[in-house]
Amino acid sequence: MKRWIRIERIPAPLASAYEKASRMVRDSYYRKMSEEIVARRGEGLFLDVGTGPGYLPIAIAERSSAIRVVGVDLSRPLIRMSRINAAREGLSDRLTFEVGNGASLRFADESFDMVISTGVFHSLRDPVAVLLEMRRVLKKGGEAIIYDPARVDSMVDRKRWWASLKFREKLFLKLFQWAGLHVRIETFSREQAVRMLRQAGFSRFRADKEGDELKIIAHK
Numbered sequence: 199m200k201r202w203i204r205i206e207r208i209p210a211p212l213a214s215a216y217e218k219a220s221r222m223v224r225d226s227y228y229r230k231m232s233e234e235i236v237a238r239r240g241e242g243l244f245l246d247v248g249t250g251p252g253y254l255p256i257a258i259a260e261r262s263s264a265i266r267v268v269g270v271d272l273s274r275p276l277i278r279m280s281r282i283n284a285a286r287e288g289l290s291d292r293l294t295f296e297v298g299n300g301a302s303l304r305f306a307d308e309s310f311d312m313v314i315s316t317g318v319f320h321s322l323r324d325p326v327a328v329l330l331e332m333r334r335v336l337k338k339g340g341e342a343i344i345y346d347p348a349r350v351d352s353m354v355d356r357k358r359w360w361a362s363l364k365f366r367e368k369l370f371l372k373l374f375q376w377a378g379l380h381v382r383i384e385t386f387s388r389e390q391a392v393r394m395l396r397q398a399g400f401s402r403f404r405a406d407k408e409g410d411e412l413k414i415i416a417h418k
Contacts, residue, residue, distance in 0.1 A: 211370040213275035217251040223353045232257035242311030247300040248318030252280025270298030301327040308337045319346035329398035336418040344414040
């Protein structure tokens with residue numbers, strides 16, 4: 199019997215496997231997304247909620263030297279990996295990563311020019327609380343951009359990814375499956391997104407659904 203679960207935080211034993219999958223689409227998915235984000239705003243201080251191993255902030259920083267990014271994630275192992283990845287690319291001076299909860303951000307009001315989030319919204323236990331925090335930390339005139347789910351999985355060469363995993367990583371994935379646990383990726387409808395955005399106080403926004411991907415652009 200399948201047991202469906204929502205995962206806000208990537209379990210520590212699965213973090214390295216997740217990082218390897220993300221790395222495989224760095225030059226396709228994340229670079230393309232960074233182009234769209236930088237085209238909308240080419241400078242300022244950005245916040246990435248649910249940053250994972252940090253590949254989107256890295257792609258953004260590579261595209262514009264006038265952007266600094268703070269990435270937050272609930273997973274300590276992924277934050278450690280994101281710092282290593284940023285240092286490897288020589289971007290530690292413009293990229294900062296820390297453990298943080300999108301529903302309770304430590305930042306002051308109106309701290310960021312843009313807030314971004316990819317592939318996280320569907321997994322949130324309280325998405326309205328996260329939207330409220332995004333709006334709070336946005337500067338006036340700032341934008342929040344949410345992509346959900348990130349179309350990463352469909353771009354991963356699963357055979358090559360599985361071959362890249364260590365025995366321990368494969369074992370944890372198998373145990374996860376043997377326990378009958380399956381991650382539910384069930385995106386919100388456009389109508390649900392609109393309702394939550396209004397609850398969070400956003401009055402100017404676009405929420406579009408293309409296939410299974412929800413894209414939100416909200417202005418403060």
